[in-house]
Amino acid sequence: MNNNALIKTKRLKLHFVIYSDIIGVSHTFETFKNDYKKLDIEVGKLTHTFEETLSYLIETPKSFKGSVKVLSDNCIFSIPLKEDDNQFRHGSREIGISLEYIGLFQYILAIKNYFLKGGAAIGLLSISDMIVMGPVLEVVGNIEKNSIYPSIFLDKSVIEILNKLLTNDIYKLTNLSSWILKDNKGNFFINYLFSVININPFNYSQNEERIDNYNYFECYPHCKIEILNHKNNIQNKLQIEKVMTKFVWLGHYHNYFCNNYFQGYPELVIHNEKLNQNYPKFFEFTSIL
Template sequence: MDIQKYDQERPTLVNSIVCAIDILGFSQMINTSCKEGYGSTLLREVNYLINKNKECIIPNKYSHGKIKIFTDNMVVGYPITGDGERELEEILDNVSEYQFNLAIEGLFVRGGVSIGDFYINEDIVFGPALLDAHKVESTLACYPRIILDEKTIRTLKKHIKYYDVAPQATKVLIDSDGQWFLNYLNTIFRYYTQCNNEYEFERVKYELLLKHKTKIEEMLHMYKQNIRVWDKYVWTANYHNYFCDIYFAHEKDLKIHKNLLLSWPREIKNNDL
């Protein structure tokens, strides 16, 4: 079976799995940092984090995926060979890891995944799969989640049916609005190979989730007066708590307190007058 690639000399559309990702609130971060005099500092920090973590998208020389980053947007494409199971697995694993690594640094992303004709090189990204992935990101993702479109869901369902216990099943969740999204917190279970023993693995998982919790709480406090943005981090907090309930039910300190997730009314005070 011929391996599909993006021909850098003779551009040709290739059937691909494509993911479009956007950093949440990045425009506001730019405006605020430049007005308050730390724009260059933010630029260096974001440049470092993105370049450090983009390696997990194309982790080795055997991957035929390509990546393009411009300001707060990233597009990644994997040319499909065969039934696309390996390429979709790369999206589920590698993009989730990228999303998780940025989240624990305080950069939350949303995105969309689609399947179709696509091309990418150093200068251009092109094709209907890009448009579809971007449409899902801009119209359906809404919260810090990476959504699978209907074509991707149909493909994933076929792959899941191959198995009695499908390895993909825990890597995607179905939200209350019916959207399928990457379960990026599942990334913590991939750290096992980097640990010396089970005790160290448990400690690493705990510390990573604690970092995730801390960053969400920072965002909830930061945007308390901006209800539209605050609501996005309420969603993220609920996702975090759901994950902890499933896998760390006895670690109560990993969960975000419900008081941070509610907007309580209050009586009028003298200083309100």
């Protein structure tokens, strides 16, 4: 292909992009930089976890249709958006499936004690096997850089489209809004713990955000173990001074989710004085609308 043909090729396309960092990996690399054997073990654990998690997600019924690039402790997920107003508006189907996919990715890593922080935005991207380039990368990169807490925060470009979708009667019948929460500072983020409900064929009330009249954990006992793992992982992080502030926020999120969805299971809630000591006012998480 000559240079003129290359210039005329449309490379930049609209994508839903998520950029994330795994908290603590850089510290691990620094800790073991002079101990090859231990460093190799840690890299092996991380590599295995990523490969296992990504393989599982690709094999799910709603398999991921985008691209995943992993570079050390950073991940870039990119999903091309279709603009077909006859069926979907502004890539709504792709965004909805992607929220489920990224939420499940976060969830699986979190119960294995790997926590992500990052950003998600909609914008122009050019991607190939070798190169990822486009202005949307700066947007998601800045969100990740400026965020403190272990979560994937959403740019206004995502929120604007989701709000338009959720005013449509068709999308009001879906669980799209359940994947998004807002903290008391007005930050929207992916509600990844919703994965514990979404991955199982269980009927729950869309209007009343908790499960009634069923013993969910009798049907899915492994899910209770996973939520307890999430709780224990956060409690252990709260003992580390360097990351305590980050995980106080996550502890509030964990408790919010359990208090709303699993009210009959007080053992799932984190009881730690550091949550009250550092954040006397509880985070008022609300749905997107």
